[in-house]
Amino acid sequence: MTCRTEVVERPSTEVLSVCTVVRVSTSPPGRENSSDWPWFADMVRYKQKAELPSKKEGADRIRSMAPSYELVDGLLYKRSYGGPLLLCLPSEEAKTVMTAAHQGICEAHQGAKTLAKKLIIQGYYWPTMVKDCVEEVLRCSVCQMFARKGT
Structure with missing residues (x-):
């Protein structure tokens, strides 16, 4: 068995793209403007100030889910089973991240379950x-163009 070595004369990529992501943490919203805040605002409020929603169902839900979440440097993370802490994203940011993973620089175009698992692995x-x-x-x-029809 022989071993071959290949010398690459030019880079395999034409343009090097470097992106910097800056995350700004915010304090949890007050009760008066909670509709403008993401889905996890009640959990952040509970983790930071030990405040529960006024409705009993909401308070019970937050209390039961609280052990699965952790607040680190003002950002909320969900504990994953045997994996990294998962950063909780608001819906607008989640759509951007999902689109970038599906159609962005890699253009993987994987199926829905694979895409979701990929996002979880990325944290x-x-x-x-x-x-x-x-x-x-x-x-x-x-x-949709390459999807198998009728399956």
Whole structure:
């Protein structure tokens, strides 16, 4: 068995793209403007100030889910089983991250379950992740062009 060595004369990529992501942490909203805040605002409020929602159902839900979440440097993370802490994303940011993973620089165009699992491995979480990934794949013209019809 022989070993071959290949010398690459020029780079395999034409342009090097370097992006910097800056995350700004915010304090939890007050009760008066909570509709403008993301889905995890009540959990952040509970973790920072030990305040529960006024409705009993909401308070019970937050109290039961609290052990699964952790606040680190003002950012909320969800604990994953045997994996990294998952950064909780608001819906607008989640859509941007999902689109970038599906159609962005890598253009992987994977299926919905694979896309969701890929986002979890990369350390992101939001509650409607799988549903949003299914909708993203169904909207993607490239995926639909190569989808097997009738299966």
